[in-house]
Amino acid sequence: MAEFVSRREFLNLLAATGGTAAALKAGAALGLLPGGVAAAALDLVNPGTAGRRVAILGSGISGLTAAYELGKAGYDCTVLEASHRAGGRIFTVRHGDLIDEIGNRQYCEFEDEPHMYFNAGAARIPSTHRNLLHYCKELGVELEVFVGENNNAYLQDDSLLDGKPIRSNDYKTNVRGFLAEMLAKSMSSEEIDQPFTETEAEQLLGMLREFGDLSEGDLYRGSLRTGYASGGFLTHGVQKDMLAFRDLLTGRVGRNALAGFEGDYGPMLMQPTGGMDKIIAGYTRVLGNRMNYRAMVTAVQITEDGVDVAYDQDGVRHTLQADYCFNCIPTHLMVGIEHNFPADYVKAMKYVQRGRAYKAAFQARERFWEKDDIYGGISWMNNRSAQIWYPFHGIHKARGVVLGAYDYGGGMNHTEMNQAERIESHLQDGEKIHPNYRNLVEKPITIAWHRMNHMLGCSARWSRNFRTGWTHDEEALYRTLQAPVNGRHYFIGDQISMHSAWQESAIMSAQWALANLDERVRAKSA
Amino acid sequence: MKSCRLLIITLGLLLSGLGIAAESERQAYDDRYCTTCHGTDGKGNEGVQAPRLAGMEQWYLERQLNNFRAGLRGVHPQDIEGIAMRDMATQLSDDSIADIIAWVASWKYVAAEETIEGNANAGRQLYATCATCHGNDGEGNAALGAPALAGQNDWYLVTQLKNFKAGYRGNLPEDGYGQQMRLMAQTLVDEQRILNVVSYINTLTGDR
Numbered sequence: 028m029a030e031f032v033s034r035r036e037f038l039n040l041l042a043a044t045g046g047t048a049a050a051l052k053a054g055a056a057l058g059l060l061p062g063g064v065a066a067a068a069l070d071l072v073n074p075g076t077a078g079r080r081v082a083i084l085g086s087g088i089s090g091l092t093a094a095y096e097l098g099k100a101g102y103d104c105t106v107l108e109a110s111h112r113a114g115g116r117i118f119t120v121r122h123g124d125l126i127d128e129i130g131n132r133q134y135c136e137f138e139d140e141p142h143m144y145f146n147a148g149a150a151r152i153p154s155t156h157r158n159l160l161h162y163c164k165e166l167g168v169e170l171e172v173f174v175g176e177n178n179n180a181y182l183q184d185d186s187l188l189d190g191k192p193i194r195s196n197d198y199k200t201n202v203r204g205f206l207a208e209m210l211a212k213s214m215s216s217e218e219i220d221q222p223f224t225e226t227e228a229e230q231l232l233g234m235l236r237e238f239g240d241l242s243e244g245d246l247y248r249g250s251l252r253t254g255y256a257s258g259g260f261l262t263h264g265v266q267k268d269m270l271a272f273r274d275l276l277t278g279r280v281g282r283n284a285l286a287g288f289e290g291d292y293g294p295m296l297m298q299p300t301g302g303m304d305k306i307i308a309g310y311t312r313v314l315g316n317r318m319n320y321r322a323m324v325t326a327v328q329i330t331e332d333g334v335d336v337a338y339d340q341d342g343v344r345h346t347l348q349a350d351y352c353f354n355c356i357p358t359h360l361m362v363g364i365e366h367n368f369p370a371d372y373v374k375a376m377k378y379v380q381r382g383r384a385y386k387a388a389f390q391a392r393e394r395f396w397e398k399d400d401i402y403g404g405i406s407w408m409n410n411r412s413a414q415i416w417y418p419f420h421g422i423h424k425a426r427g428v429v430l431g432a433y434d435y436g437g438g439m440n441h442t443e444m445n446q447a448e449r450i451e452s453h454l455q456d457g458e459k460i461h462p463n464y465r466n467l468v469e470k471p472i473t474i475a476w477h478r479m480n481h482m483l484g485c486s487a488r489w490s491r492n493f494r495t496g497w498t499h500d501e502e503a504l505y506r507t508l509q510a511p512v513n514g515r516h517y518f519i520g521d522q523i524s525m526h527s528a529w530q531e532s533a534i535m536s537a538q539w540a541l542a543n544l545d546e547r548v549r550a551k552s553a
Numbered sequence: 554m555k556s557c558r559l560l561i562i563t564l565g566l567l568l569s570g571l572g573i574a575a576e577s578e579r580q581a582y583d584d585r586y587c588t589t590c591h592g593t594d595g596k597g598n599e600g601v602q603a604p605r606l607a608g609m610e611q612w613y614l615e616r617q618l619n620n621f622r623a624g625l626r627g628v629h630p631q632d633i634e635g636i637a638m639r640d641m642a643t644q645l646s647d648d649s650i651a652d653i654i655a656w657v658a659s660w661k662y663v664a665a666e667e668t669i670e671g672n673a674n675a676g677r678q679l680y681a682t683c684a685t686c687h688g689n690d691g692e693g694n695a696a697l698g699a700p701a702l703a704g705q706n707d708w709y710l711v712t713q714l715k716n717f718k719a720g721y722r723g724n725l726p727e728d729g730y731g732q733q734m735r736l737m738a739q740t741l742v743d744e745q746r747i748l749n750v751v752s753y754i755n756t757l758t759g760d761r
Contacts, residue, residue: 109589111582129586130640325593363591363598377600443636478637480582480589483601 068161069538071100071545075552079103082336082349084324085356087115088149089519089533091310092162093353094317096541105347106314107338109323109481113311115355115520116148116485117530119302120388120472127480128473131446136470137390137428142421144302145388145428147474148485149530150416151175152297156531158538159306163299166309173296174419176288177404181460184278184409188270192406192460195284197253197267198275200240202285204247205272207239280409287407291529300420306530323481324356326365327516334515337365353540355520355533357381357484358508368512375504379522380491381484383477385441387412387432387453389468394418394427395461411440412456429468431457436485442475449473486521486528497525509539514547584649585656586641594660597706599668602634604709608662610693611654613700616730618642618650625728629721634712664704667755669711669748676753679746682737683754691757698730703759710751714738718747 079102083090086108094104110127112118120126122139126147137143151173152159163170178196187193214232223231235241240250249269256265275281288294299305311318325344326337334352338345354361358376368376396402396417403419416430431453434441441449450471458464476485489505490497497505505525511517517540524532587595590603597605606614620626627639645653686699693701702710716722717738723731741747 125582127582129589130637130642130644132582132644323588325588359600360589360598362600363588363593363596363603365593365596381601439633443630443640445640478640480586483589 069096069541069545071096071102071541072549072552073101074548078350078548080333080349080351081105082107082334082347082352084327084336084352084354085109085115085520086113086307086311086318087355087520087533088117088306088310088530089521089523089537090115090353090355091307091314092534092537093519093541094314095162095310096537097353098314098317100545102351104314104317105349106318107322107324107336107347108318108320109356111320113318113320114148114304114307115482116476117303117307118147118474119144119304120147120474121302126472126474128475128478129480129483130478131473131475133446133472135472137472138426140421140424140426141301142418142424143390143426143428145386145416145418145430145472146298146303147386147388147472148476149303150298151292152299152530153291153293154295154297155291156529158534159531160297162309162534163306166306166313168305168309169300170297171300171420173298174403175292175296175405176294177401177417179400179402180404180415180417181406182280182284182408183406183460184280185459186409187278187281188274190459193270193281194253195406197270198281198284200250200252201247201270201272202275202281204239204241204250204269205275207235207241208245208247211235211239211241211245278409280407283407287405324364327352327354327361328365328367329513329516331513332515350515351544352516353537354516354518355522355537357482357520358487358518358522359484360481361518368516371507372512375508378489378501378504379508380488381477382486382488382528383434383436383439383442384485384528385432385434385436385473385475385477386430387441387449387471387473388428388430389453389472390470391427391429391468393467394421394424395463395467396429397423399461406460408456408459410456410459412453415457415460431468431471432473439477441473442477446471446473489525489527509536511540511543514544517544583652584645585653587653587657590637595657596660596663597665597709599706599708602709602712604706605663605665605704606657607660608701608704609657610695610700611658612695613693614654614657615650616698618645618653620728620731622650623727625725626722626731629716629724631719632716632721635716635722662704662761664758664761665706667707669707669751669755671745671748671750671752673749673752673756675746676749676751679741679750680753682740683750688759690760691754692760701759702754703757703761705754707751707755710754711747714741714747714751715744 081097081102081104083094083104083106086106090106094106097104111125120135121144122135122137124135126133180195181192182195182198183192211232214228239247240252242248249266251264251266253267256267258264322338322340324336324338328335333348333350336347336349336352358379359381362376401417402422403417406415411434412432414433418427418429421427441452444452454465476482489501508518509523519537519540521527521529521533523536526532587606590598590601591606592598595606597603621639621642622645627635686694686697687702688694691701691703693699713722717735718741720735723735741750
């Protein structure tokens, strides 16, 4: 039956359309629409007097973003954080900090200096992560350049060059030279020439000569790009010996020099000056007494017109009645918390697997890497410690904090060792690159995210098969968990994204949920 | 009570070699970590494969914590969750264990939800062997050292039966009860039988 649209309803529709526009704006930022737009500046409508109480569960960056934006719009937010600190996996470790690993509690003994820290979780900000950068700017978080790729850093693999560490520069320059020579040689064959005009073939050849630094006759004979074997300033530079291409084919670690600093990991990267948690401090400064620490959620009950949250703090069980709930508690922990979520939601929660990433760091008695021409960046090793990160903050100071291991999650290798075994493993791995490593480092800290209290996992793993990617079923489960329950409860965090382990994903998941809520609030309140 | 807890905390820190600086400057925790893994009021968490503790007999809880701490459980590389529990338990002092057991006793028993599918009727016959120690209604028998099974997370019982059967648990001579259970688990010759017997246990109420 056709109905007339009243003027009032028409206005509601207009308002709803405005909400849609806002959602679309956020959608662009979420990567659902073509990019090219600046970071979404959410413009949430004031909810009025009713329906403004919000419970934020967890103070990861998604929860803090939600609280921050909702607060600006006039919502009344309460953030409940189970641990003693805000930020979740945005965790900067410095002097005196507690590392609350279940079964391996540690306190950081690094020197109490501003540059003596490491970022145990999120550590890099890519230039294209606009939403994160937007908040850094808005919150006054000072940024500096992050050094990831460093041509002077090392590659070490027991099956490459008899395990002798090789500078990334030597590896890359020689590989490029040999590849360019091979291609240049094949250029003369008619098959290769065929798709190109004579001019194009000439241009391609020119490109290859530059790419590989080829000598006369299009042969690779080594390159000064690797630096000099000796001289080079007051005397003629002596070129380093060329490596044998065959020798560079063995081992897997070299490929990291070719592929490990691309995409999100490629330059230009940034970090906040003084530690990644400066971003968190930016949020909590604004949120003030909205933050509640050591407040462990024990129940989330969705009611007809809101969400009831129970939590334990100081040995007392409290209740919090809210109109809406934004929840960034890891799904695998939420399974064990009382709730009345629908069955399909629970199924999705149980499907997500826990990430296993692991990091370790040492205080270095001296900045030994600088004596080795290394000022920041990452060395790769084909062992369980996998990476060494040299600090570029505090250049030329007496000491620094060096990351001695970053196992991004292939297994539970170090997680299942005790502290002494973990440290010995990193020392053995590290001294393959830096011979005196064992005596140069002290005061170890290990971070096994799979065991950290109130987290029990690193970034969420949705896809069971890394190579083939997401299945349709997995996408459906993901969409189920992204959608609100009864319009009242939203899961957020990098766990509700297709690109977990990035702050940008966590922020965008919060923005998606906020835009979704805002659209309905606008439609209702107009 | 509060000072008692503080004493336990201080003792625990000293014992574990962490009493480095003044504790007041540090954000110390006590050893009551249980609910992070085992869920609200110890009701169990399938998400991290940590079983229900609420309602568990105190004598059984104490024995298992001691077993974990002494390296009689959670040492086999295939016992993934057991290893995590063992690393926790090795940090516990006798006082911490006593405190935890008292804390667990304060949680209300709630039967776990069913998550597995098996043939409970077929499982009934298989359970006859189990009943000798664990009781006809899965209520357990302290005199025989056999814990209650009724109301426990079914996925956990399945995992433990598999672990006993494969020798991931109950494989050490010092763990007499575990060895006994390992022997009994051999009678469940395939996974279907394990699912069947646990499905039958799901029908038991443990006399509650």
